[in-house]
Amino acid sequence: MVAVLGPNAVGKSTLLQTLAGLHKATGNILLDGVELMTQSPGQRVRLVGYLPQTLPQPTSLVAYEAMLSAVRAVRPDLPTKRAESLVSETFNALGLSDLALRRLAEMSGGQRQMIGLAQVLVRKPRLLLLDEPTSALDLRWQLSVIKTVRTITTRDGAICLMAxxxxxxxxxxCDVVIVLGKPGLLAAGPPAEVMTSDILREAYGVEGRVERCSLDMPVVLIDHAVETR
Incomplete structure (x- = not known):
């Protein structure tokens, strides 16, 4: 799992959209030795799952139908029973079984965000690109989403980039954090090594520090904003 960090408007979403094939780019994007930029949209969508910031539309579809459609769009070759099995597995993994027969139009923003994530995970892509997957969720569901994505990436040997x-x-x-700033890439590496007072100041314009909580987990504490001249 790789976290893409940085203040607003430094290109976090643009980076994920480009990897998903939504923007033109120069250079190379290699996934397991496959050059993604030469793949057709149909080929790339089998390898890459992208969750945008925008929530799924509040349609009359029930969640189960939306999930099954997501599988069929990418894997029309799958037998019906296998596709239905994938949908059930994903609902169970995310704790969303109670929403399976609810219409998206009847759901809260947070619930629709969870269904959007489920539509990505059900396809079992090799690369997950998640843009603010916890933005509309309360603390309990934030933790649930992160832990579930962590479990799935480990189980399937997948890669997740998450803004x-x-x-x-x-x-x-996360195993790795990437910090973007106005000049571009500021730092990348293990979280405990990358997140320093200097990086917090350069990326976010704040004075802060990294300390350890009672569980010996690193915690970033922000003291105040850096005065601008």
């Missing part, structure tokens, strides 16, 4: 604003969530659950 988030919560530095402490990223430090606790």
């Amino acid at each position: 988030v604003h919560d530095i402490n969530l990223a430090m606790r659950f």
Whole structure:
């Protein structure tokens, strides 16, 4: 799991969208030795699952139908029983079984965000690109989402790039953090090594520090904003 951190408007969403094939780019994007930029949209969508910041529309579809449609769009070759099994497995993994027969139009924003995440996970992509997957969720569901994605990426040997604003969530659950700033890439590496007072100052314009909680987990504490001249 890789967290993409940084203040607003430094390119976190643009980076994920580009990896998903939604923007033109130069250079190379290699996934397991496969050059994604040469893949057709149909080929890339089988390898890459992208969750945007925008929530799924509040349609008359029930969640089960929305999930099954997501599988069929990418894997029309799957037998019906296998596709239905994947949907059930994903509902169970995310704790969303109670929402399976609810219409998206009847759901809260947080519930629709969870269904959007489920539509990505059900396809079992090799690369997950999640743009603020916890933004509309309360604390309990934030923790549930991060832990579930962590479990799934470990189980399936997948890679997850996740743009988030919560530095402490990223430090606790991610293997690597990437910090973007106005000049571009500021730092990348293990969270405990990357998140320093200097990086917090350069990226976010704040004075802060990293301390350890009672569980010996790193926690970022912010003291005050840096005065601008």
